[in-house]
Amino acid sequence: MKTKLIAPSLLAADFGNLQRDIEMINHSQADWLHIDIMDGRFVPNISYGFPVMKTVQQHSKKFIDVHLMIVEPDKYVEEFIEHGADLISVHYEACIHLHRTIDFIQSKGAKAGVVLNPSTPVLMLEDIIADVDLVLLMSVNPGFGGQKFIENTYKKIAETKDLILNNNSTALIEIDGGVNLDNAAKLFDAGADVLVAGNAVFSAQDPQKTIELMKI
Numbered sequence: 546m547k548t549k550l551i552a553p554s555l556l557a558a559d560f561g562n563l564q565r566d567i568e569m570i571n572h573s574q575a576d577w578l579h580i581d582i583m584d585g586r587f588v589p590n591i592s593y594g595f596p597v598m599k600t601v602q603q604h605s606k607k608f609i610d611v612h613l614m615i616v617e618p619d620k621y622v623e624e625f626i627e628h629g630a631d632l633i634s635v636h637y638e639a640c641i642h643l644h645r646t647i648d649f650i651q652s653k654g655a656k657a658g659v660v661l662n663p664s665t666p667v668l669m670l671e672d673i674i675a676d677v678d679l680v681l682l683m684s685v686n687p688g689f690g691g692q693k694f695i696e697n698t699y700k701k702i703a704e705t706k707d708l709i710l711n712n713n714s715t716a717l718i719e720i721d722g723g724v725n726l727d728n729a730a731k732l733f734d735a736g737a738d739v740l741v742a743g744n745a746v747f748s749a750q751d752p753q754k755t756i757e758l759m760k761i
Contacts, residue, residue, distance in 0.1 A: 555579065588687050622650050635657075635660065694724070726745065726759060730761070
């Protein structure tokens with residue numbers, strides 16, 4: 546059966562009511578909880594760090610999907626795993642020794658993903674695709690929520706799926722940026738396995754119903 550996973554992005558939650566929003570996700574049909582970590586260096590924004598991760602670890606009952614938009618991610622991998630990360634994705638553009646970073650994440654007991662910015666070609670993953678658990682395709686330029694979806698993402702999904710099949714990889718394809726009820730079904734049909742949804746979920750009148758509809 547085709548995978549259809551929804552990963553609400555905590556970046557769009559109400560941080561004045563973080564426990565409430567996490568528990569709402571716990572009671573929803575969401576599969577993962579997506580955590581965006583930004584350092585103000587790799588991307589022009591700062592999000593949150595280990596104090597928020599500790600709150601997530603205490604309250605979330607979902608698979609914790611951590612997306613590191615930071616330079617030198619190796620320095621922090623172990624601590625994020627200690628704070629509950631089940632999967633850590635690092636940017637191709639931020640990792641000088643990508644194989645080493647992926648192996649390090651997996652050696653510490655977490656799944657490892659690699660992220661591509663919108664302008665980075667899929668072919669750059671040819672030598673790593675068999676080793677990763679997930680490919681995260683950014684469908685907006687990383688750093689801020691609420692951006693418009695980049696239509697070229699559909700082409701990159703097809704290219705990534707071909708790369709996975711041609712290399713006997715078991716990697717999942719995750720899409721992050723501009724995902725909503727209007728394009729969720731089309732993204733799944735194109736070959737995506739996991740959709741990250743921030744504003745589309747947390748700004749909805751009925752977030753749990755929105756998650757349910759995205760999975761149909």
